[in-house]
Amino acid sequence: MENQREQRCSRLVFVLYPFQGHINPMLQLATIMYSKGFSITIVHPQFNSPDPSKHPQFTFTPISDDLSQGKVSTSDLFGTISALNRNCEEPLKEYIEKMLKAEDTHDRIACIIYDGLMFFAQSVADRLKLPGMSVRTSAAASILAYAVFRRHDEQGYISFLDLMSKDQETELQPLRLKDLVMLRSQNVPELIGELRANLTDSVKKSSAIIVNTMDFLEQNVVKQIQGLFPAFVFTIGPFHKLAPNISSSLLKEDTNCISWLDRQAPNSVIYVSFGSIASMDEKEFLETYWGLANSDQPFLWVVRPGLVRGSKSVELLPKSFEERVGDKGCIVEWAPQLEVLAHGAVGGFWSHCGWNSTLESICEGVPMLCRPFFGDQCLNAIYVCDVWKVGLELENELEKGNIEKAVRTLMVNTEGNEMRKRAMHLKEKVNLSLRQGGSCYNSLNELAEQMLSLRSN
Incomplete structure (x- = not known):
């Protein structure tokens, strides 16, 4: 009980990216960390706000985003990401400053945990001298695929993949990451290049990288990421298995x-x-x-x-x-x-x-x-x-x-039946990773311990 009381003294501030496929895993992760004894504040743009009544254990705070339903187009997601990162930085900073002034030793902010696409949150964390943790709601491999940044000289786009050895390239060959990088690098608008650079820069500055994946699914990729970034990579997926019955759907489900x-x-x-x-x-x-x-x-x-x-x-x-x-x-x-x-x-x-x-x-x-x-x-x-x-x-x-x-x-067909057998084998490996002593179980406990130590002094 004493350990539980100590953990309740630490508050985690989650910063959401306001689309369904990102809201769900972030609220699942918040629920997981709440079960570990942390207090949770959810900061979210006013656009596509989640329903606080579904999560009464959390504190929800909307911040100004200067967006409206009419301004947001699903065909211009990069523009939306850019606008959110531009418009939300000062409102988040002002809100966190108020929290810091009001906090006491029994409810201190341990760190800011942000969706990787809301990379402005790392800048806020740095300015306020708080730890920031980047959450990847996509595959760990996307960190490598997006690690392409603009150089303002004749060399154009370069990639962390260029830094890998031939052996490392061979290990990742099935993912065809170089092909993806080449495809993404041709005639890329300046805006997208800047977004990728900012996203990668925030990961480099983060105190930890949290990924909704499992070691056995992306083992070689996680090793490469760990070698390229200073922050430790915590693979604690699948979030939805660790936080069952969490519904944050923006659309009404037909049962x-x-x-x-x-x-x-x-x-x-x-x-x-x-x-x-x-x-x-x-x-x-x-x-x-x-x-x-x-x-x-x-x-x-x-x-x-x-x-x-x-x-x-x-x-x-x-x-x-x-x-x-x-x-x-x-x-x-x-x-x-x-x-x-x-x-x-x-x-x-x-x-x-x-x-x-x-x-x-x-x-x-x-x-x-x-x-x-x-x-x-x-x-x-x-x-x-x-x-x-x-x-x-x-x-x-x-x-x-x-x-x-x-x-x-x-x-x-037979081909489909063979796929089904392999899929069932993966399901068994997922269940093993979630059990006591499994990779996900251990990684989650290590993450909770690191969070507790970040502002312990």
């Missing part, structure tokens, strides 16, 4: 799909969801529908508002939809994904390959059909298909014939 799943045969359903941001045009949407319908496999498809650019998606479905598909298809605006992936009827997941979705699929032993849209999703798809070999990628234009073939390969 009726669970009763539909209950009526389906084991491993027969392909679950289709492209996350909270990705979008497609009308032609891609209809090709997706016909590919699913023609595969003759039961499917649960998330068709959220905004999925089809400039249209109300469901209205595009042909009038013969119900007659053609019948009870073999279920469409919802948003699904309780963790519950869906854990359901025995789900045998495959067609995903945009966001990191949260990728981890959630691995944790339930569900193989994947990959259709990355942007950002680190391409890297995650390489992991799924080429490194772990628990999925296949839908490349090129979406076309109903290719979709039908890919769905059947994943769901009923």
Whole structure:
């Protein structure tokens, strides 16, 4: 009890990046650290604010971001990141200064823990002489992929990858990181170059790097990162397994799909969801529908508002939809994904390959059909298909014939069954890492100890 009281004397300030795929893991991490005895303050932009009533144990504080729903476009994510880092720095600094003036020895700020995309928080931590910890809500490998910065001379873009030995390059070859870096480095706008430089610089200055991953998934990558950055890397994923029942969805989940799943045969359903941001045009949407319908496999498809650019998606479905598909298809605006992936009827997941979705699929032993849209999703798809070999990628234009073939390969062919076995093996390794003495269990305890020591004097 005495140790618990000591831990309650330390407060952690979390700084959120205001999009669904980032809010969830950050609040999960906050819940994990709360269970370790820390008090939690959540600082978030006013845009896309989380619901405080779902987390009554935390203190929520909105800060000015000078953004509005009308100003934010999902097609200009780099511009949004830049605006948030520019607009939120002074409001965060002013708020932390007030906290420091009011704090006493029983509730001191241990450190600022920030989403890596909110790198301005490290600048605030440095200015106020507080420790800052960078959280990577994507794969650890994305740290290497984004470690590309602008040099103001004729050499242009260079990468930390250039510093690696040939042996190190060989270890990381399956990820094709050099190809990704070359792709990202061609004709890159100055804004993106600056953002990457700032992101990497904040990681270099952080007191620790927290990654939502597991050692066995990215062992070689974590070693390379540890050699390139001074801060220790804590791999304490999957966050959602350590903080179950944490719901921070910005969209209302339709739980009726669970009763539909209950009526389906084991491993027969392909679950289709492209996350909270990705979008497609009308032609891609209809090709997706016909590919699913023609595969003759039961499917649960998330068709959220905004999925089809400039249209109300469901209205595009042909009038013969119900007659053609019948009870073999279920469409919802948003699904309780963790519950869906854990359901025995789900045998495959067609995903945009966001990191949260990728981890959630691995944790339930569900193989994947990959259709990355942007950002680190391409890297995650390489992991799924080429490194772990628990999925296949839908490349090129979406076309109903290719979709039908890919769905059947994943769901009923021998190749898909082999992927399912490998996915189940990964699930077992996840469970081992979470147990006492496992890599995640140990890393989490080490992280809590470091946090307690940061401002102990």
